[in-house]
Amino acid sequence: MARPAGPVRITPPAWLTAGLRPAPTPIPWAAVVRASVALSVPLAVGLAADRPAYGALVSMGALSGVIGDTADAYRMRVYNIAVPQLFGAIGVTLGTLVFGQGWIAVAALTLVALVSGMISSIGAVASVSGLLLLLNAVVGAGLPMPDPWWKAPALLTLGGLFVLALTLLGWPMRRAVPEREAVAATYRTVAELYEATGTGAYDEKRQAVTASLNQSYDLVLARRARQHGRAPALVRVLAQLNVVIPLVEAAPAAHLRARLVGPLSPAIPTAVRDLADAVAQGRTGDPEPDLPVPERPAEKAVDHALRHAAAVVHASDPDPYNVDDRLGRPAALRVRVRRATRAVLFSEASWRYGLRLALCIGLAQALVSLIAVPRSYWVALTVTFVMKPDFGSVFSRAVLRAAGTAAGLVLAALVLSQVPRGWWDVPVMVVLAALIPAFSAKGYAFQTAAITPVILLLSDTLNHQGFDLVLPRLYDSLIGCAIALVAGYLLWPESWHARIGDRLADAVADTAAYVERAFGAREDHGARLRARRTLYRDLSTVRSEFQRALTEPPPTGTRAAAWWPLVVAVERIVDATTAARIRVDHGAPAPEQAEVDAVRRELRELAAGLRASETLVEVRAELPGDESGVLEPLRQEVAAARAIAGPDLR
Numbered sequence: 001m002a003r004p005a006g007p008v009r010i011t012p013p014a015w016l017t018a019g020l021r022p023a024p025t026p027i028p029w030a031a032v033v034r035a036s037v038a039l040s041v042p043l044a045v046g047l048a049a050d051r052p053a054y055g056a057l058v059s060m061g062a063l064s065g066v067i068g069d070t071a072d073a074y075r076m077r078v079y080n081i082a083v084p085q086l087f088g089a090i091g092v093t094l095g096t097l098v099f100g101q102g103w104i105a106v107a108a109l110t111l112v113a114l115v116s117g118m119i120s121s122i123g124a125v126a127s128v129s130g131l132l133l134l135l136n137a138v139v140g141a142g143l144p145m146p147d148p149w150w151k152a153p154a155l156l157t158l159g160g161l162f163v164l165a166l167t168l169l170g171w172p173m174r175r176a177v178p179e180r181e182a183v184a185a186t187y188r189t190v191a192e193l194y195e196a197t198g199t200g201a202y203d204e205k206r207q208a209v210t211a212s213l214n215q216s217y218d219l220v221l222a223r224r225a226r227q228h229g230r231a232p233a234l235v236r237v238l239a240q241l242n243v244v245i246p247l248v249e250a251a252p253a254a255h256l257r258a259r260l261v262g263p264l265s266p267a268i269p270t271a272v273r274d275l276a277d278a279v280a281q282g283r284t285g286d287p288e289p290d291l292p293v294p295e296r297p298a299e300k301a302v303d304h305a306l307r308h309a310a311a312v313v314h315a316s317d318p319d320p321y322n323v324d325d326r327l328g329r330p331a332a333l334r335v336r337v338r339r340a341t342r343a344v345l346f347s348e349a350s351w352r353y354g355l356r357l358a359l360c361i362g363l364a365q366a367l368v369s370l371i372a373v374p375r376s377y378w379v380a381l382t383v384t385f386v387m388k389p390d391f392g393s394v395f396s397r398a399v400l401r402a403a404g405t406a407a408g409l410v411l412a413a414l415v416l417s418q419v420p421r422g423w424w425d426v427p428v429m430v431v432l433a434a435l436i437p438a439f440s441a442k443g444y445a446f447q448t449a450a451i452t453p454v455i456l457l458l459s460d461t462l463n464h465q466g467f468d469l470v471l472p473r474l475y476d477s478l479i480g481c482a483i484a485l486v487a488g489y490l491l492w493p494e495s496w497h498a499r500i501g502d503r504l505a506d507a508v509a510d511t512a513a514y515v516e517r518a519f520g521a522r523e524d525h526g527a528r529l530r531a532r533r534t535l536y537r538d539l540s541t542v543r544s545e546f547q548r549a550l551t552e553p554p555p556t557g558t559r560a561a562a563w564w565p566l567v568v569a570v571e572r573i574v575d576a577t578t579a580a581r582i583r584v585d586h587g588a589p590a591p592e593q594a595e596v597d598a599v600r601r602e603l604r605e606l607a608a609g610l611r612a613s614e615t616l617v618e619v620r621a622e623l624p625g626d627e628s629g630v631l632e633p634l635r636q637e638v639a640a641a642r643a644i645a646g647p648d649l650r
Contacts, residue, residue: 003214005143006442022442031069031437034226038062038163039454044426053146054155056461058612059429060139061159064088066436068128069167076219077167079125085160086133091155095140105141106365109380112137113361117354117387121347134361134384141365142377143462164278167282179219180279183241186212187276190244193251195228196301198258203568206575207543208534209248214501216241217533240279243312244521245529247272247548252579253298256633265292271306275313283357286314297586298579303585324396360488364480380411381479387488395489396551398481398578400445405477407453413470415453416460425457432457501559505610507542511573512603515634518581519596533576569641573603576634582628591631599631602638 039059046305065081094112098105118129136156147150168548189205189212220238258264271289277287289310294303364380382405385399411432419428432454439446456473512533517528546567549560584590 004485016236022446025308026439027438031066032434034069034163034166034449035066035433035437036266038066038159038166040426040429042072042159044164044423044641047423047426052461055144056458057152058159058162059491060455060458061085061088062157062163063436063451063458064132064135064156065160065163065253067440067451068132069319071405078164079158080128081164081167083125084129084132085157085164088131088136090159091133091136092140092145092156094147095142096145096152098141099144099189099383100371106362106369109134109137109141110358112364113384114354114358116384117357118350121350128389134357135381137378138361138377138384142380143459146481158337172514179216179237180213180221180282181266183237184276184280186241187272188217188245190274191272192253193248194254194272195266196267197251198263203571204257205250206571207540209251213244213533214540232648239312239315240309240528244501245533247302249529249532249578250298250301250305250582252575253582254302254586257296259299261296264631268302268306269289271310275309284314286310291608295584297588300586301582315369324639344443350567355516356488356492357384360387360483364483367479367483378476379480379483382477383484385486385489386481395553397444398485398489398646400443400618401448402478402481404445405446405452406645407449409470409474410474411449412453412456415457421460429454429457465635473496501563501610503542503545504563504570507539507605508603508610509606510538511570511577512607514574515577515596515600515603518577519584519591519593528581532574535574538566539574539642543567543571552606566641566644569637569644573634573637573641576630576637580630580634588630591629595629595631596636599634599638602642606642 041060041063042054042055042058043052046052046058049055066083068080068084069077094108096109101108113134116134118130119133120127120130136153140152186209189209191207193202193209196202220234225306254264254268267290269293272287274289277283287308291306292299293304294300353420360383361380364383368377368379382401386401415428415432419425432450435450436447436454439450452473456470511555514528514531517531546560546564549556550564553558580591
């Protein structure tokens with residue numbers, strides 16, 4: 001007799017709820033304290049001077065600075081905070097000039113949205129600058145600002161500069177500490193990578209190493225681009241970062257060796273951690289690490305790389321003219337400005353995003369001009385936050401924005417209904433401001449939930465509507481999310497046919513070129529090293545694109561999930577290529593050119609197949625070669641990738 005069916009559980013799909021799970025990241029306590037001080041002090045000063053509206057505007061500027069303070073190095077934080085504040089001042093000035101001008105305001109904000117969207121494609125600082133340009137323009141066009149016209153931008157800028165001043169308090173005592181800590185963190189991730197060799201956790205640890213290397217090089221090279229001469233602290237940090245690269249290169253060979261004959265000696269990750277401590281503490285003159293005697297080529301590669309790293313880390317005074325720059329000095333500022341301008345004006349992606357954002361902002365402003373919507377400027381504000389593709393999927397951000405706003409409104413309603421206005425705003429702001437950096441690290445929905453009550457409290461200081469702000473804020477947010485979903489997502493074909501296949505095909509083609517470079521007749525170690533770092537960085541970007549696509553609804557999310565194993569396979573191919581090259585460098589016989597050509601040909605056919613079809617077709621690849629040679633693991637990884645997808649040539 002059949003058992004009666006149990007109750008059917010209806011659960012939302014994973015792509016819909018992925019962003020509602022908090023990220024396992026630590027709370028940045030220094031940022032928490034800084035946010036509390038930066039947003040509460042202006043309110044207190046404004047109340048003491050009997051100018052609470054002025055204090056609220058300064059706190060709004062400080063809020064922008066708190067959100068934009070995402071860098072580690074002090075020099076980068078100056079740019080990350082100061083440059084967006086300049087664009088924010090321009091935005092609020094433009095908005096103030098068209099306040100109450102009806103369709104002129106609609107046209108002006110639509111044009112500002114186009115410019116904001118286009119410059120956002122340049123980079124991280126430009127993206128935040130474009131965001132503040134549009135946000136402050138919307139605020140200026142939607143809220144009455146104090147006269148004369150320059151007062152609002154001056155007060156907002158003052159708030160941002162206050163955050164910058166608080167941020168830079170530790171600069172004289174911690175000049176090179178952020179860069180040094182980033183390099184030390186990279187060494188620690190490498191130690192974890194060696195501990196994971198031969199296990200299933202290796203791929204995850206390798207991705208962590210790639211991310212840490214990217215961050216460290218970004219910090220060090222950003223400082224080097226502005227450093228005249230060769231400062232000893234910069235030379236030391238750059239030298240210590242460079243010598244970690246051979247350790248990373250040797251890891252794939254060590255991983256293969258661990259899978260075949262057993263785990264590595266625990267002395268190796270211990271020695272790498274000792275180097276991390278030496279880098280973080282600035283120690284020099286330590287004795288050489290006590291390592292086991294190497295026997296196999298992979299062991300010799302690890303031993304050589306580790307001893308070389310120890311010699312450089314413990315050197316008391318690195319030669320400033322003998323520091324190998326692995327990635328090259330960044331281009332001059334003039335050259336970078338010219339490249340960025342060309343990319344903005346002639347990039348199809350830049351125009352496409354600018355037009356999408358302009359369409360959504362134009363619709364939002366036209367809607368509130370035709371229909372009496374309370375607190376109508378929140379509609380355009382919501383559209384601006386949701387329509388940031390470099391911050392994540394537009395679809396998922398719209399869902400998370402609605403969820404975060406609803407959660408934030410619960411707290412806002414409690415504050416606005418129970419806490420009397422006046423000096424009580426200061427301790428309340430101390431608590432609410434602290435939640436912004438704490439929740440921002442957990443995800444977008446949590447950040448929205450933290451920012452919502454802060455903005456409502458500051459808005460109430462300007463217009464004194466109290467609890468009446470709460471429900472209009474919810475309605476405006478839902479309208480803004482709907483506009484972004486329809487006009488910024490559903491109406492654009494690329495939303496349903498994401499170019500993830502093309503991006504992956506480019507990575508496969510670059511992998512084929514890397515195989516050729518690794519075993520070419522005219523190999524250049526420096527060029528091969530730069531090609532490998534660039535390829536890993538590109539693969540990290542591809543992985544991020546796929547992870548974003550996984551949060552999209554079908555068919556994009558479904559296609560990304562089907563192709564995800566191929567992303568992992570390509571990363572393993574790069575690892576296998578590096579391992580083979582390292583083994584050859586330390587005594588293993590070099591492969592025949594015919595073997596290299598066969599692997600390269602299979603990869604190029606795989607890339608062509610990915611560009612030609614959106615459907616995965618299994619292909620059985622027969623790669624001839626010496627089964628005991630260094631390329632055998634690489635052939636196995638290529639065959640595995642071809643078994644996942646390829647052009648159907650049969």
